[in-house]
Amino acid sequence: MKIVIVGGVAGGATAAARIRRLDEQAEIIVFERSGYVSYANCGLPYYIGGVIEDPEDLTLQTPESFFSRFRVVMKVRHEVIAIHPDEKKVTVRNLENGSEFEESYDKLLLSPGAKPTQPRLPGVGLEKLFTLRTVEDTFRIKDYIQRNQPKSAVLAGGGFIGLELAENLRESGMDVTIVQRPRQLMTPFDADMAAFIHGEMRKRGVRLILGHTVEGFEEKDGGMDVLLKDEAPLHADMVVLSIGVTPDTGLARDAGLKLGIKGSILVNDRMETSAQDIYAVGDAVQVKHAVSGQDALISLAGPANKQGRIAADNICGGDSRYVGSLGSSVIKIFDLTAAVTGLNERNAKAAGIETDQVVLSPMSHAGYYPGGRLMTMKVLFEKGTYRLLGGQIIGYEGVDKRIDVLAAAIHGGLKATELKELDLAYAPPYSSAKDPVNMAGFMIDNIAKGNLKQFHPRDVAKLPRDGSVTLLDVRTPEEYENGHIDGFANIPVDALRERLGEIPDKKPVYVMCQSGLRSYIACRILSGYGFACRNLSGGFRFYSAVMHDRRLTETAAPCGMEH
Amino acid sequence: MKIVIVGGVAGGATAAARIRRLDEQAEIIVFERSGYVSYANCGLPYYIGGVIEDPEDLTLQTPESFFSRFRVVMKVRHEVIAIHPDEKKVTVRNLENGSEFEESYDKLLLSPGAKPTQPRLPGVGLEKLFTLRTVEDTFRIKDYIQRNQPKSAVLAGGGFIGLELAENLRESGMDVTIVQRPRQLMTPFDADMAAFIHGEMRKRGVRLILGHTVEGFEEKDGGMDVLLKDEAPLHADMVVLSIGVTPDTGLARDAGLKLGIKGSILVNDRMETSAQDIYAVGDAVQVKHAVSGQDALISLAGPANKQGRIAADNICGGDSRYVGSLGSSVIKIFDLTAAVTGLNERNAKAAGIETDQVVLSPMSHAGYYPGGRLMTMKVLFEKGTYRLLGGQIIGYEGVDKRIDVLAAAIHGGLKATELKELDLAYAPPYSSAKDPVNMAGFMIDNIAKGNLKQFHPRDVAKLPRDGSVTLLDVRTPEEYENGHIDGFANIPVDALRERLGEIPDKKPVYVMCQSGLRSYIACRILSGYGFACRNLSGGFRFYSAVMHDRRLTETAAPCGMEH
Incomplete structure (x- = not known):
């Protein structure tokens, strides 16, 4: 059996090794467009920041180590430029010398990954406008920094890569600005939770320009201008585009494979594409979200590795199924x-x-x-x-x-x-x-069990202040003095029973404290005396973080750029 | 409704607060024999070691704070000495003045906990022989250390408390010896895994005398002798008994409540005892192990707190069920x-x-x-x-x-x-x-899926060395030179395919490497050439840790006490 694999990172590399473990006789060839296989995609920002010092640490395997252990032929700088499903062949271009050749397969596995989303904006392609996806990208950025000692960077886009890069550049002493159209970094989080992420970024001196649209890039004064809609441009010594990734599926599309959302490759739970004997895994494929059951794109290393193993099992005659993804992810932010x-x-x-x-x-x-x-x-x-x-x-x-x-x-x-x-x-x-x-x-x-009814930060502004309901803050007088929500009167929880007379009969009570625990206890006490109560979910701590963030986001004008 | 609770720590305190939250009108009285309620049982060793500096940190609540927030009457230094289920009364002794009185209840909750197991040995009760369970015990040990500056301690028993105390005393600069009859510390772990715990203890200079029986204690030379069976005694400036805990259920037994294993209180999944309107929770009760379904005693804070909440729900007319315990636990060992x-x-x-x-x-x-x-x-x-x-x-x-x-x-x-x-x-x-x-x-x-067959460290000594099987170590020559198992020949995994001729045909191959990963790959390669293979589970790393520990345990004679 001859297996051809397109892409030698994460899913592709995992599948190659697994296929060998299941079939010592199989012929396995991997074509990888970049110069590296099995590299530590998620470690790249940390090499730029110097947290990972040795560039060799970025590559978990080399073509040589892969061959000596697994007898897998890993051809780097080789791009598969066409698939011929009917003939069970691919056309491959050797990127070193431009030559092209055909390679036949019994089974084909596509693990092309995703590529940084490149908006169609003026200036995309300029030298000081970087993206970060491959080892080569990483070396390019690191090299630029070492040669030019840039003092400032603008990152367009604040997802995983944007934030990790922001941290690493900031820790190297640079002025860092993140600009993007969404008013929230890290969209896997809800806006209220993102407030805490914004807070940490600002605390560390990363400037956030959220809710502003980038319209282009221009070289200027030895650096770059980032052009914004209706605002003065941002200027920095370098710019990194990090607005997300797009499934890299031109090859699959041209071969007539069925596609899913955002051009992703459609696969079943055996990681089989619509074409006979062609499998696909990783950032390029559409998966089922395990909770919603809906189609989803999830560009993460964990799912890619699991899918690679599953595809390998099935390629070798097994029956393994991908159960879908929860999109579990974690990020260090300072x-x-x-x-x-x-x-x-x-x-x-x-x-x-x-x-x-x-x-x-x-x-x-x-x-x-x-x-x-x-x-x-x-x-x-x-x-x-x-x-x-x-x-x-x-x-x-x-x-x-x-x-x-x-x-x-x-x-x-x-x-x-x-x-x-x-x-x-x-x-x-x-x-x-x-x-x-x-x-x-x-x-x-x-x-x-009906013991807890809640209201939420978004409800606070809508609460009537006309005396038809009671608004109660049960923290200590000291906490209350340090900051409270307008309209909420203070009776500490431990004094509540003695001061019940201060709470108007038969009116609903909206109760809050710092985190939501004391106010829950207060609600239970008040319920015991016949009051209908609601508890502020997350308490003042959560409410004030969300409100503080909203204010800062609204007032962070891009013009001025004062530091 | 009047609820009496026996014991104001963990389960008892949790239940008291929960009952109040469910019923503002209930009368709730807690009798606690010690002078403290709701104390941080699991933090006590760390106060002795100075990791927790402020003794007030050990008590999460006081009777005063509990009353002001929950209107729960917490009577410390009050011991319930008899239950009268038919009359729904308890007899209580005020330990401050020796007076006794009766208290009626509608519902009674027993949360007496467990007490340190006191073996019937000569010398138990001597002044320099400590146990550690309560805040008072903690102060007694801390006070003794501060006054007498002991240089050495023997701990009889190596479970959670023994190990945490050993660490804390050792970090304070004392010579610490743990002695016990079992040949393994921390019985929740299997003996092979305990090897790593033993290794850390020894590395930190804690002397382990395992598999030796303590027969008594004697005051000697201003310190204590720990008498051992068939061996010279151990001598130290202080001794702590930490051989485990026993459910403290004399009260329940005398009241005729049905008991379970080791004298524990029998309860159903609603935490109801055999007597009407009497509930019990915590270290004193028998639970179902959630995996085996068997009766078990599990003395841990997590289950006690959960059970307290469940009992409170049921006392207040709800229907909550305890699903059993997994015995999940964790310990820091240096x-x-x-x-x-x-x-x-x-x-x-x-x-x-x-x-x-x-x-x-x-x-x-x-x-x-x-x-x-x-x-x-x-x-x-x-x-x-x-x-x-x-x-x-x-x-x-x-x-x-x-x-x-x-x-x-x-x-x-x-x-x-x-x-x-x-x-x-x-x-x-x-x-x-x-x-x-x-x-x-x-x-x-x-x-x-049949891709991996294993053998285990315990099988190694039994493997035939007569050539009927092949014993293969696939690590690098350098690793092999640094230590290997007798009888295993070395062929590195990456050279295996070239050197297949060295492996006798048709004989089973037992393969090992450092951790079990390379040997798995080697097994898959060999399987591809028709060999039946088995992989050493855990590899040389695990095997050598287990064997090294066994040797040290066998040679650690108590006599001599050289350091």
Whole structure:
């Protein structure tokens, strides 16, 4: 059996090694357009920032090591330029000398990945306008920085690569600005949670110009101007385009393979394309979102590797199935960790799922053991059914742990109320006896049992201030003095029973505290005296972060660029 | 409704607060024998070691704070000395003045906890022989250390408390010896995994005297002698008994409540005892192990807190159920983290479950990102059905994460083969594209599909050395020179195809490498040429750790005490 693989990174490399392990006799040829195989895509920004020092660390394997261990022929700088499904052949161009040749296959695996989205804007293609996807891109940026010592950079686009690069350039001492049309970085997160990401970026001196449209690029004064709609241009010594990636599927399209959303390759759960004996995996394929069941594009290394293994099994006569993706991901943003799994509010709405949510601020580990820090955790579930939909967590230590527990819980089909039952490992340096995931479960259980009714930051402005409802802040007088929401009166929770007379009878009470815990207790007390209560989800801590972010985003005008 | 609660820590305190939140009108009285409520049981060793500096940090709540927030009357230094189920009364002794009184209840909740197991040995009760369970115990030990500056301690027993105390005393500069009859510390782990715990303890200068029986204690030369069977005594400035805990259920027994294993209180999944309107929770009750379905005693804070909440729900007319415990736990041992969930080999065997297992040594995060370290991971599953039974992990960063993912997977009913499908969050600082949990799943999937057959460290000595089988070490010559198993010949995996002629035809091949990955690849190559192969589970790294530990345990004679 002869297997040809297009693309030697992640999915392609995994499949090649797996096919060999399943079939010692197979002939396996991999064509990789770039000069490197099996490279550490996710490590590239850290090489630019010097966190990863040795460029050899970026390549997990070489064509030589792959051949000696797996007898896989890895041809780098070879681009497959056409597929001929009927003849079971591909046309290959040797990028070193321009020669072309045909290669036959019994099975073909496409792992072409995705390419940086290049907007059709004036100036795209200029020398000081970079993208970051391959090892070559990385060396180009690193080389430019070393030669020219740029003092400032504008990054157009704030997703994973944009943020990781921003951190690495900033840590190298550069002035860094992120500009983009969406008003929110990191769209896997809901806008409210993104406030914490924005906050960390600003705290570290990264300038955020959100909600502004880039219209082009121009060389100017030895650097680059980034042209904005209705605003003065941004100027910097270098610019990186990081507005996202697009499935690299021209080859599949030209061969007549069926395509899915955004030009992705359509595959079934065996990673088979519409063409006989052609498989596809990785960033280029359309997958099912495991929660919504909807078609999705998920450009992440974990799914690509899993799919490569599955395609290999099936190529070798097995029957392995891809169960879909949760889109679980995590990013380090300076000291912060931000992680997400499953659906966010936006995705759920798009999928027609009515959501409810809890927001909490638990400690990473027992408060009495040194070093614990707060995280902000949002858990989404379907209204009524309590199906667990997704989670978003931002904080420090232990964020990645809780998101993976949520991902496993979703995979296991747990209801959101069942999170309270998870028997997680506790010792003071690692967690609390009631783990943050359990706490979320307790809160959702309280909603299910009717013990907790909530209102949300978006509801606050709409609350009547005409005396028809009572607005109550149950924090301490000191906390209240340090900042509170207009219209909310202060009665500390521990004084509530004595001061019940101050709360007008028979009117609904909207209660808030710092994180939502004391106000929940206050709601339970008031319920005991016949009041209808609602609790501010996430508390003042969450509300004020969201509002503060909104103000800063609105006032961050691109002009001026003062630092 | 009047609720009396016996015991104001963990389960009792949680229940009291929850009952109040569900019923503002209930009368709630808690009797606590010690002088403290709601204290941080798991933090006590760290106060002794000075990691937690402020003694006030040890108490999460006081009777005053509990009253002002929850209107719960917490009576400390009050011991319930009798229950009268027929009259729905308890007899209480005020430990301050010795007076006794009766208190009626509508519902009674028992949360007496467990007490340090006190062996019936000569010398138990001596002044310099301590136990550690309560805040008072903690102050007594801390006070003794501050006054007497002891230079050495013997800890009799090496479970959670013993190890945490050993670390804290050692970090304070003391000579520390742990002595016990079992040949293994930390029985939640299998003996092979415990080797890594022993290794860390020894590396940090804690002397381990395992497999030796303590027969008594004597004051001697201003310190204590620990008398051993058939050996010279151990001498130290202080001794701590830490051989485990026993459910504190004399009260329940005397009241005629049905008891379970080891004198624990029998409860159903609503936390109801055999007596009407009496509930029990925490370390004192018998629970169902969620994997084996067998009766178990699990003295951990997480289950106690969950049970307290469930009992409160049911006391207030709800219907909440305890789903059983996985025994998930984690411990910091100097820099090491050791964590476990579900069944280990010993428990599974006792439950009549036939197990198989994988052992792997994955990196905590991507190898190319700085700071990653190896962990040792053992995942157990049922032979044939691939039911996921449990996991044990020892290492550094990320150990607690993977054990919690395994716990969630067990809770979700995932098969061990499904671990390969978990969509976990990856970025270089946090994980690898193939997370350790996925890797375990891949290996188990390989076993299920017949691609991987294993042999284990315990099989090595039994392998025939008569030429009837081939014993093959596929590491590099350098690794082989640095240490190998007698009888294993060296052919590096990358040279295997060229040197196939050196391997005798038609004889089974037992293959090993450092961690088990290269030898798996070698097995797949050899299979392709018709050889029947078996792979050494865990590789030389695991094998040599287990053997090294066995040698040290056997040669660590108590006499001499040289340092």
